[in-house]
Amino acid sequence: MIIERTSKEIIFRLPSDTNIDELQELSDYLEYVEIAKKSKTKQSEVDDLVKSIKKGRWNRTKEQLGL
Numbered sequence: 147m148i149i150e151r152t153s154k155e156i157i158f159r160l161p162s163d164t165n166i167d168e169l170q171e172l173s174d175y176l177e178y179v180e181i182a183k184k185s186k187t188k189q190s191e192v193d194d195l196v197k198s199i200k201k202g203r204w205n206r207t208k209e210q211l212g213l
Contacts, residue, residue: 147159147160
């Protein structure tokens with residue numbers, strides 16, 4: 147693997163037999179990090195949203211199971 151920095155970008159050079167699925171996962175993660183850096187959202191807001199989503203999912207699951 148070779149990592150090269152230019153004035154505008156960083157270039158990763160990998161062997162052609164690199165697992166493309168794993169590379170896509172890495173790319174997705176790096177994109178997430180870039181987006182998260184720009185976000186003004188507080189962690190507490192994210193936690194509240196996740197809690198709300200999980201609660202809604204559990205309520206729907208209970209209904210489907212007839213609980």
